[in-house]
Amino acid sequence: xxxxxxxxxxxxxxxxxxxxxxxxxxxxxxxxxxxxxxxxxxxxxxxxxxxxxxxxxxxxxxxxxxxxxxxxxxxxxxxxxxxxxxxxxxxxxxxxxxxxxxxxxxxxxxxxxxxxxxxxxxxxxxxxxxxxxxxxxxxxxxxxxxxxxxxxxxxxxxxxxxxxxxxxxxxxxxxxxxxxxxxxxxxxxxxxxxxxxxxxxxxxxxxxxxxxxxxxxxxxxxxxxxxxxxxxxxxxxxxxxxxxxxxxxxxxxxxxxxxxxxxxxxxxxxxxxxxxxxxxxxxxxxxxxxxxxxxxxxxxxxxxxxxxxxxxxxxxxxxxxxxxxxxxxxxxxxxxxxxxxxxxxxxxxxxxxxxxxxxxxxxxxxxxxxxxxxxxxxxxxxxxxxxxxxxxxxxxxxxxxxxxxxxxxxxxxxxxxxxxxxxxxxxxxxxxxxxxxxxxxxxxxxxxxxxxxxxxxxxxxxxxxxxxxxxxxxxxxxxxxxxxxxxxxxxxxxxxxxxxxxxxxxxxxxxxxxxxxxxxxxxxxxxxxxxx
Amino acid sequence: xxxxxxxxxxxxxxxxxxxxxxxxxxxxxxxxxxxxxxxxxxxxxxxxxxxxxxxxxxxxxxxxxxxxxxxxxxxxxxxxxxxxxxxxxxxxxxxxxxxxxxxxxxxxxxxxxxxxxxxxxxxxxxxxxxxxxxxxxxxxxxxxxxxxxxxxxxxxxxxxxxxxxxxxxxxxxxxxxxxxxxxxxxxxxxxxxxxxxxxxxxxxxxxxxxxxxxxxxxxxxxxxxxxxxxxxxxxxxxxxxxxxxxxxx
Numbered sequence: 001x002x003x004x005x006x007x008x009x010x011x012x013x014x015x016x017x018x019x020x021x022x023x024x025x026x027x028x029x030x031x032x033x034x035x036x037x038x039x040x041x042x043x044x045x046x047x048x049x050x051x052x053x054x055x056x057x058x059x060x061x062x063x064x065x066x067x068x069x070x071x072x073x074x075x076x077x078x079x080x081x082x083x084x085x086x087x088x089x090x091x092x093x094x095x096x097x098x099x100x101x102x103x104x105x106x107x108x109x110x111x112x113x114x115x116x117x118x119x120x121x122x123x124x125x126x127x128x129x130x131x132x133x134x135x136x137x138x139x140x141x142x143x144x145x146x147x148x149x150x151x152x153x154x155x156x157x158x159x160x161x162x163x164x165x166x167x168x169x170x171x172x173x174x175x176x177x178x179x180x181x182x183x184x185x186x187x188x189x190x191x192x193x194x195x196x197x198x199x200x201x202x203x204x205x206x207x208x209x210x211x212x213x214x215x216x217x218x219x220x221x222x223x224x225x226x227x228x229x230x231x232x233x234x235x236x237x238x239x240x241x242x243x244x245x246x247x248x249x250x251x252x253x254x255x256x257x258x259x260x261x262x263x264x265x266x267x268x269x270x271x272x273x274x275x276x277x278x279x280x281x282x283x284x285x286x287x288x289x290x291x292x293x294x295x296x297x298x299x300x301x302x303x304x305x306x307x308x309x310x311x312x313x314x315x316x317x318x319x320x321x322x323x324x325x326x327x328x329x330x331x332x333x334x335x336x337x338x339x340x341x342x343x344x345x346x347x348x349x350x351x352x353x354x355x356x357x358x359x360x361x362x363x364x365x366x367x368x369x370x371x372x373x374x375x376x377x378x379x380x381x382x383x384x385x386x387x388x389x390x391x392x393x394x395x396x397x398x399x400x401x402x403x404x405x406x407x408x409x410x411x412x413x414x415x416x417x418x419x420x421x422x423x424x425x426x427x428x429x430x431x432x433x434x435x436x437x438x439x440x441x442x443x444x445x446x447x448x449x450x451x452x453x454x455x456x457x458x459x460x461x462x463x464x465x466x467x468x469x470x471x472x473x474x475x476x477x478x479x480x481x482x483x484x485x486x487x488x489x490x491x492x493x494x495x496x497x498x499x500x501x502x503x504x505x506x507x508x509x510x511x512x513x514x515x516x517x518x519x520x521x522x523x524x525x526x527x528x529x530x531x532x
Numbered sequence: 533x534x535x536x537x538x539x540x541x542x543x544x545x546x547x548x549x550x551x552x553x554x555x556x557x558x559x560x561x562x563x564x565x566x567x568x569x570x571x572x573x574x575x576x577x578x579x580x581x582x583x584x585x586x587x588x589x590x591x592x593x594x595x596x597x598x599x600x601x602x603x604x605x606x607x608x609x610x611x612x613x614x615x616x617x618x619x620x621x622x623x624x625x626x627x628x629x630x631x632x633x634x635x636x637x638x639x640x641x642x643x644x645x646x647x648x649x650x651x652x653x654x655x656x657x658x659x660x661x662x663x664x665x666x667x668x669x670x671x672x673x674x675x676x677x678x679x680x681x682x683x684x685x686x687x688x689x690x691x692x693x694x695x696x697x698x699x700x701x702x703x704x705x706x707x708x709x710x711x712x713x714x715x716x717x718x719x720x721x722x723x724x725x726x727x728x729x730x731x732x733x734x735x736x737x738x739x740x741x742x743x744x745x746x747x748x749x750x751x752x753x754x755x756x757x758x759x760x761x762x763x764x765x766x767x768x769x770x771x772x773x774x775x776x777x778x779x780x781x
Contacts, residue, residue, distance in 0.1 A: 087666070091704035092744050096663035129768070136764040140757030146749050219701045221744030229752070236760045243767050253771075308666045434663045 039250065047250035048180045052187055060247050064178045067238075067246050069191040071131050072171045074238045075164040076198025076325075077205065078142045078231040079107055082158060084203045084303035084318040085210060085224045089154070092221040099151040101432020104300040107158040108423040111165035115417055118169035119409070126248035127174035131167055136239035138164035142232035146225040164235075168416060171195060177249055185336070185401075189394060193332035196390070199299035200325020205230070207303075207318035274487045275407035281414060283455045284400060288415045289422020290452045291359055291392035294366065294445060296423035298324055298389075301431050302382070305438045310375045320379055327386040334387070335394025347513025348402065348464035352456055355395040356467065359453040362388025367446030370439045389449075393419075402461070402508060405501040406487045464511050471512070480505035556721055557671040561713075564643065565650075565725025567633040569710040571737070573620045624741045625701040631683065633712050633725060635690035646722060647688040647714040652695065653679035655726070657736045660706035673721055679711055688714060705741040 040058035041049040049061035056062045082089060086100060095103075114134075122130040141160040148154045172188050179187045209230055213223040247253050275281055303321035306312050312320065335358060342350030365385035372378050396415070403411055426448070430441035460466035463480045472478035484505040488498040622629070631652055635644055655678045661667045669678045681703055684695045711726040728735045 090664075090666070091702070092741065094705050094741075097665060098663060132764065132767075136760045139760040143753040143757045146753050147745065149743055149745065219742070219744065221702060221742055222746060222749070225744055225749055229756070232756060236756065236763075239760070240763065243764075434665065437665060 043250065044180050048178055049250075050180045050183065052179065052183050052190075054190075060250055061178045063245060064174055064247070065187065065191065067242050068127075068131070068171045068174045069194045071135055071238050071242060072167045072191065072195030073198035073201070074231070074234045075135060075138070075167045076195060077202040078138065078235060079158075079162050079165055080199045080202045080299045080325075081142070081206050081228060081231045082107075082145065082154075083300045084206045084314070084321060085227065086304045087307050087314060087317075088210070088220050088224045092224070093148060093150055093154060095151050095154065097434045098432050099155065100304075101427055103151075103155045103158045104297070104427040104431060105424045106155050107162040107300065108165070108296050108420045108427070110159050110162035111168075112417045112420045112424075114163040114166035115169050115420070116413060118166040119173070119413060122170055122173045126253070127170045127177065128242060128246045128248045128253070131170040131174065131246075132239045132242045134164055134167055134170065135235045135242070139232050139235035139239070142228060142235060145228045165420070168192065168195065169413070172412075174248075185397075186333075189333055189336050189397065192397075193328045193390070193394070196295070196328040196332065196393075197326055199296070200322045200328065202231070203299075203303050203318045203321035203325060207315035211315055271407045271410055274404060275410040275414060278404055278407070278411075280403045280459050281407075281411050283459055284396060284403070284411075284415050285418030286422070286452055287355070287359065287456060288393070288396055288419045289425070290449045291362070291389050291396060292416075292419030293422025293426060294362070294449060295325075295386075295389050295393065296420065297426045297431070297445070298386075300427065301438060301441075305442070306375075306378070309439060310378065312375075320382070323379070324382055324386045327383065328390050331387045331390035332394040335391030335396075336398050337394075338391065339395040339398030343398075343511060343513070345514050348399070348461055348511040349467065350513060351395070351399050351511075352459060352467050355392060355399065356453055356456045358388050358395055359392035359456075360450055362392055363446045363449030363453060364388075365446070366449055367443050370442030370444075370446065385446075399459075402511060404487060405484045405504045461511075464513075480508050480511075484508075556673050558669075558673055558676060558724075559671050561721060561724045563725055564636055564639055564723045565633055565712050565714055566636045567631065567652075567710060567712050567725040567727045569629055569631045569727045569735075569737070571620060571622055571627055571629050573622060573627060621738050621740050622699055624699045624703045624739055626699070628696050628698050629683075629710070629737070630694065630696045631710055631712075631727075632694045634693060636725075644688070644690060644714070644723075646716045648717045649685060649715040649719070650688050650693070650712055651685045651715060652683040652710065652712045654681040654683055654703065654708050655679035655711045657707040657709055657728075657732050660708070683710070699739055701742050703739050703741060705739060707736045707738050709736050 039047065039049070039061070040056070041051045041053060041061055043049055043061075052065075053062055057066060082103070086095075089095065090100060118130060118134070121133070125133070138161060141157060141163075144157050145161070148157055171191050175187050175191055176184055206227055209227040210220075210223050213226050214220060218226060299321075302324055303317045306320050307314060307317040310317075338354050338358070339351045342354040344350075346353070362385050365381045365388055369378060369381040369385055372381060397412075400412055400415060401408060426445055430436075430445050430448075431438065433441075436444075457467040460469060461483065462472040462474075462477050463483050465471040476482055481502060484501040485493070485498050487501065492498060633650065633652070656667045658669075661669065661678070667677050667680070670676045681700070683697045686693070686695075709726055709728040709732060711724060713721045714723040714725075716722050726732075
C-alpha cells in the first residue's frame with residue numbers, strides 16, 4: 001500500500017458522514033485493536049493510539065501529545081513575547097513606527113522557510129530531535145533580546161526567534177506517528193489550536209513578569225530585558241523534557257523509524273507538481289493568509305493598540321490582548337466542528353459556505369474594531385473577530401484534506417507558509433507605515449480580509465460543486481474517483497500506486513451532502529403504510 | 533555682556549481664561565506662566581563657552597577656561613545659550629534640570645485666583661515626535677500625548693518657584709522642552725507656560741537614556757545560551773553512542 005499511513009490529513013474521520021463528529025475514539029470493527037501490545041491506550045496494528053484521552057499522560061501517546069503542543073505553545077510565547085512590551089522597548093531603544101512594524105514582519109517571516117525545511121528534518125532525524133533542536137537552538141536567540149540596543153538589533157533578534165514557529169510541523173508530524181489516521185484530524189486540530197494559544201498567553205505573561213521585576217527594584221529599561229529570560233528558559237526546559245521524556249514512535253526511537261525507511265514512497269517532484277498545478281491550492285494559500293495571517297498580525301499589534309488608543313496600563317492591555325489568542329482553545333476546534341456539521345447536510349458546498357461566512361464575519365468585526373472609540377465595544381468586536389478568524393483556520397483545514405490525496409502534505413505545508421506570508425505582508429502594508437494610525441490599519445485589514453475571502457467562491461469540485469454552482473452532471477467527470485485518480489499517470493496506475501486515492505475517493509462520497517448520508521426516509525414510509 | 537533677557541527668563545503670564553468642563557484644548561489656554569529651565573551642563577555650543585572664557589579674562593589654557601565657564605556660569609550662560617539651536621546632552625539618571633517659574637507680572641493681577649496647582653512636565657519636541665504616533669500632539673488635552681513625564685506638582689504660588697530635578701532613568705533618548713500647566717481646583721488645565729517658543733524648536737534639551745543593560749544580564753544570557761547548546765549536543769552525542777553500543781552488542 002503506497003498510502004502514507006497516518007500522515008497529516010490522511011484522516012478518514014468524518015468522511016463517511018456516519019461517524020460521530022469530533023470522535024474521541026475509533027471503534028474497534030473499523031480498525032482492529034492490537035491486543036498483544038501493552039500500552040495504556042488501545043492501539044492499532046502500528047501501535048498508534050485509537051483513543052484520544054485528553055487528561056492522561058500515558059506513555060507514549062498522550063505524553064507525546066502534551067510534549068508536542070507544549071513545545072509549539074512555548075515557541076509562540078517566545079515569538080510574540082516582545083509584542084506586549086513594545087511600549088517600554090520603543091522608548092528604551094528609540095524605535096520608530098516603521099521599526100516596530102518591520103520587526104513584526106520579521107518575526108513571522110523566518111518561519112516561512114523554516115516550516116518548509118522542518119518536514120525534511122523530521123524525516124531525517126525524527127520529530128523528537130526536530131522539535132528539540134529547534135527550540136533549544138532558538139533559546140539563545142531569546143536570551144539575545146536582553147542585549148539589544150538599537151532598532152536593527154531588535155529586528156534581527158525577532159527574525160531569528162521567529163524561526164522557532166516551525167515546531168508546528170514537528171508537532172503535527174509527531175502526532176501522526178502516534179495517533180491512528182481516523183482520529184488524527186481532531187488530535188492535530190487540538191494540538192495546533194492549543195499551541196496557537198501561546199500567542200495569547202504571552203500577552204498576559206510578559207507584562208505581569210515586567211511588573212513583578214519592576215516591583216523587585218529594577219528600572220523599566222532593565223526589567224523588560226530580565227523578563228525575556230522566562231521564555232528563554234521555557235524553551236530550554238521544554239527541549240530537555242522532549243529529549244528525556246519523548247520518543248519518536250510508539251515502539252521506540254529513531255532507529256525503528258529508519259528501519260521503516262519507506263516513509264515517502266512517492267516522488268517529491270511529482271507530489272510538488274500536483275500541489276502547485278492545482279489552482280485550489282493557491283486560493284487556500286491566500287485564504288489562510290487572511291485567517292491565520294491576521295491572527296499572527298493581531299498577536300503583534302493589539303496590546304500596543306489598546307495601550308495607546310485607550311490608555312490602558314501595560315498589564316491591562318496585555319490581559320485584553322490575551323483574550324484574543326486564548327480564544328483559540330475553543331474557536332479553532334469550533335471552526336472544524338461547524339465545517340463537519342455543514343458537510344453532513346450540504347456536503348462540500350456547505351463546508352465552503354461555512355468557511356466564507358466565518359472568515360467574512362471575522363473581517364467585518366475587524367473593520368468595526370478599528371472604527372470604534374469606546375473600550376467595551378472594542379473588546380467585544382475583538383473577541384468576535386478572534387472567533388471568526390480562528391474558526392476560519394479550523395474550517396480551512398476541514399477542506400484541505402479534500403483538495404488532493406497525493407499531495408496533501410505539501411499543500412498543508414504551503415497553506416501554513418501562506419499564513420505567515422499573509423501576516424508579514426499585512427504588517428508591512430498596514431502597520432509599518434506612519435501615514436495611517438493603527439486604528440485605520442485595523443479597518444483596512446478588515447476590508448482586505450473580506451476581499452481576500454471572496455476567491456473561495458471560485459473553488460469548484462466537479463464532483464461536489466462550489467458555492468454557486470452544482471456538481472457536474474457528467475457521470476465520469478462528476479465522480480470522486482475521476483478527480484482523485486487524475487493525479488496519477490497511466491504508468492503509475494498500472495503499478496497500482498493509485499489504490500489509496502481510489503479508496504479515499506470512495507469514502508469521500510459523503511461530501512455530496514444529505515442525499516448520501518440520510519437513510520431515514522424508507523423507514524418512515526413503511527410506518528405510515530401500516531397506519532393506513 | 534548683554535544677555536537677551538527675553539530668552540533667559542520668560543515670566544509666567546497667567547491668563548484669566550478658565551476652561552470649564554470636559555475636553556479642554558491646548559489652543560484655548562493662554563500662556564500666562566513664564567518658565568525657564570537650565571542644567572549645569574548648559575545648552576551651550578563651543579562658540580558660547582569661548583566667548584565666556586574671553587570675558588573671564590583669565591590667563592589659563594583654553595580647555596581650563598572652557599570647563600570653568602561651563603560649571604560656574606550657568607546662570608549667565610543661559611542668557612545666551614537659550615536661544616541657540618544647539619542642544620546639550622543630558623544623561624538620564626545623572627544630570628539635573630533646574631526649573632523656575634513665576635506669574636507673568638505684565639498680566640493684570642487677580643487672573644491667577646483660580647490657579648490651585650502647578651504641574652511641571654517634560655515634553656517631546658517635534659523632532660522626537662516624528663514617525664512616533666504614540667507621542668502625538670493633539671489639541672484636546674485629554675488625548676494629547678506630548679507631555680508624558682511628570683517632573684513635579686506643587687501648589688500654586690505666583691513667584692519664587694524653583695525645582696531641581698534629576699532626570700529619571702525611564703526617560704527615553706529624545707529632545708525635550710519643559711512645560712508647566714496651571715490647574716484649577718477641579719484639576720482642569722487653565723493656563724500654561726513653557727521654556728520654548730510656539731514652534732518648539734528653541735531651548736530644547738536632549739536626553740541620553742540609560743541602555744538598561746547590565747554586565748550581570750549579559751553574563752547570564754551567555755551562560756544560559758551556552759547551557760542550551762551544550763546540553764542539546766551532549767544529549768545527541770550520548771544517544772548516538774548508546775545506539776552504537778547496542779548495535780555492537
